[in-house]
Amino acid sequence: MTIKEQVAEDLETLNEAELKQVAEYLAFLKFRSRSKPVPQFDETQLAALYAEFADEDRVLADEGLSEYAENLENEDTR
Incomplete structure (x- = not known):
């Protein structure tokens, strides 16, 4: 199983509050990737x-x- 598949599977088990935290973390990762190295x-x-x-x-x-x-x-x- 790939990491992407594992993450997708784990997402299915999260409640709304946990999904919100995941969404915030994803937003942080996207923001960080835009900053200068x-x-x-x-x-x-x-x-x-x-x-x-x-x-x-x-x-x-x-x-x-x-x-x-x-x-x-x-x-x-x-």
């Missing part, structure tokens, strides 16, 4: 972006450290 991310693309930004962060940090050291020296000479 959750985007899938390409792991390799994310890894490449992560590496690119990590390199950029390292460069900016290195530039900032030399400027920081220079400012410390200037402050010490005052």
Whole structure:
């Protein structure tokens, strides 16, 4: 027996209140299928972006450290 046949058979045994719940659930399933799917991310693309930004962060940090050291020296000479 297929799932569809089993569900149809089970529907025959439900009372009105249970059928109403089934109808509400079916409406929910239809609504959910119309919504946008959750985007899938390409792991390799994310890894490449992560590496690119990590390199950029390292460069900016290195530039900032030399400027920081220079400012410390200037402050010490005052």
